[in-house]
Amino acid sequence: MLYPLNGHTLELNQDLCNGCGRCTEVCPHAVFSLAERKAAVVRREHCMECGACRMNCSTGAIRVDSGVGCVTAVINGWRKKSDCGGATCSCG
Numbered sequence: 001m002l003y004p005l006n007g008h009t010l011e012l013n014q015d016l017c018n019g020c021g022r023c024t025e026v027c028p029h030a031v032f033s034l035a036e037r038k039a040a041v042v043r044r045e046h047c048m049e050c051g052a053c054r055m056n057c058s059t060g061a062i063r064v065d066s067g068v069g070c071v072t073a074v075i076n077g078w079r080k081k082s083d084c085g086g087a088t089c090s091c092g
Contacts, residue, residue, distance in 0.1 A: 007031065007047025009065035014038050016061035023053040023062060 010031070019037035024030070029046040032039050032053065039061070041047075051066030 007041075007044040007049060007064070009049055009063075010041060010044060010047050010053075011063040012039060012041050013061045013063075014040070016059045018059050018061075020058065022056045022058070026052040026056045028052065 012032075017038045019034060019039070021034050021039070023032040023039050024034060028050065029043065029048060031041060031043045031047045033042045034040070047064070049064050049066060051064055054062045054064050054066065
C-alpha cells in the first residue's frame with residue numbers, strides 16, 4: 001500500500017547507524033535494506049510513518065513523526081470507504 005505523504009518525515013542518519021538491521025526486521029513495508037553494514041531507505045513511498053523503526057533503533061539514527069501516515073490512511077479510508085472494510089492503516 002502506498003501512503004499519501006510517502007514517508008516525508010522519515011530521516012536516516014547513516015553516520016549513527018551501526019548496521020544492526022533491526023529497522024529491516026520491524027518495518028512492515030520493507031522500507032529499509034542493509035548495504036555495506038549500514039541501513040538505507042529504499043522504498044520511502046511505502047513508509048506509513050508508524051514509528052516502529054525509530055522505536056527499535058538503539059543508536060537514534062532514525063527520525064520519523066509517528067502516526068502521520070497512519071492518520072492520513074485512516075482518513076482516506078473513511079472518505080473512500082475502502083474495500084478492506086473502512087478506515088485502516090494496517091499498522092496493527
